[in-house]
Amino acid sequence: MPTRHEALTVINAMKDCSTVQLATTGKTGRELYEIEDADNNFYMVGSMGCISSFGLGLALTQKNKKIVVIDGDGSLLMRMGSLATNGYYHPANMIHILLDNNAHDSTGGQSTVSHNIHFIDLAASCGYTKSIYVHGLEELEAALSEWKKTKGLTFLYLKISKSSKEQLGRPKVKPFEVKERLQRFLNKHPSGKKEEGDLCGL
Amino acid sequence: MINTRIFGAELQKAGFTFFSGVPCSYLKSLINYAINNCEYVAAANEGDAVAIASGAFVGGKKAVVLMQNSGLTNAISPLSSLTYPFRIPLLGFVSLRGEFWRISILRITSLFSLSSKKGRLMKKFCTNKNTPFI
Numbered sequence: 001m002p003t004r005h006e007a008l009t010v011i012n013a014m015k016d017c018s019t020v021q022l023a024t025t026g027k028t029g030r031e032l033y034e035i036e037d038a039d040n041n042f043y044m045v046g047s048m049g050c051i052s053s054f055g056l057g058l059a060l061t062q063k064n065k066k067i068v069v070i071d072g073d074g075s076l077l078m079r080m081g082s083l084a085t086n087g088y089y090h091p092a093n094m095i096h097i098l099l100d101n102n103a104h105d106s107t108g109g110q111s112t113v114s115h116n117i118h119f120i121d122l123a124a125s126c127g128y129t130k131s132i133y134v135h136g137l138e139e140l141e142a143a144l145s146e147w148k149k150t151k152g153l154t155f156l157y158l159k160i161s162k163s164s165k166e167q168l169g170r171p172k173v174k175p176f177e178v179k180e181r182l183q184r185f186l187n188k189h190p191s192g193k194k195e196e197g198d199l200c201g202l
Numbered sequence: 203m204i205n206t207r208i209f210g211a212e213l214q215k216a217g218f219t220f221f222s223g224v225p226c227s228y229l230k231s232l233i234n235y236a237i238n239n240c241e242y243v244a245a246a247n248e249g250d251a252v253a254i255a256s257g258a259f260v261g262g263k264k265a266v267v268l269m270q271n272s273g274l275t276n277a278i279s280p281l282s283s284l285t286y287p288f289r290i291p292l293l294g295f296v297s298l299r300g301e302f303w304r305i306s307i308l309r310i311t312s313l314f315s316l317s318s319k320k321g322r323l324m325k326k327f328c329t330n331k332n333t334p335f336i
């Protein structure tokens with residue numbers, strides 16, 4: 001099973017000038033920050049379970065952008081009704097990635113009940129256009145690449161290990177600074193296309 | 203009583219075009235106005251509505267949340283740890299159900315009705331959270 005760090009590295013490598021990455025509360029955001037902090041990253045603070053709803057609001061208002069939601073099992077379980085809302089409004093420019101380590105890793109590693117649930121079926125039955133079980137990092141990369149071309153509200157499910165990076169720091173950027181720089185990013189690239197002089201990937 | 207169409211038009215003039223919420227019978231007309239004339243996202247719960255509206259705000263819209271006061275408690279998590287630290291301003295319409303001096307169906311049916319208790323708590327909550335309310 002890949003680690004969260006490996007999964008986030010793959011996801012992060014796929015981002016471009018029109019991608020916004022939204023990371024759920026806890027170690028997911030912290031690890032993403034350590035991999036590469038960027039203006040188009042958003043690290044949720046508290047508000048567990050709210051990341052895909054935040055993503056929905058953003059996807060509906062920024063239709064030119066690719067909204068990548070990185071969620072956890074504990075978080076998704078907390079606000080499972082959001083799957084139904086996301087599925088109903090199905091923004092084509094959103095992908096909802098669930099990294100399932102079957103644990104509340106950020107608060108002591110206690111198990112969730114995620115092993116008792118079929119998230120893929122759940123998302124599909126809620127109206128997600130595609131709901132895909134990715135078995136490893138290669139499939140994750142392939143699925144992300146495919147989504148970038150074909151779009152459609154997609155749910156990706158990847159089992160990850162319980163481990164986290166040791167000595168994990170916390171973002172040095174304050175929440176409101178994260179928001180402001182994301183707003184600046186969105187204003188800077190309204191069309192979502194790479195402009196001359198842009199240093200942000202392909 | 204305020205005319206919803208006039209009120210809704212004023213809201214739109216002020217730039218509020220994105221709404222998310224969970225129904226309340228008191229807010230029914232406003233919700234229906236939003237569904238028909240603006241962008242309305244029917245959330246599964248009030249906390250999700252706050253998160254959705256927050257995403258819309260960061261995406262560039264002026265956003266409104268609609269709920270009843272007993273649902274405000276479902277929204278406390280994103281109100282404390284999303285809108286507040288990220289400094290995301292939202293316009294909220296929270297209907298006050300179960301005011302102390304008004305006999306409501308909910309109060310009659312249960313002395314421990316969440317609505318009536320929450321009516322008093324809501325006023326306290328808003329004051330404590332430095333949330334301007336009218």
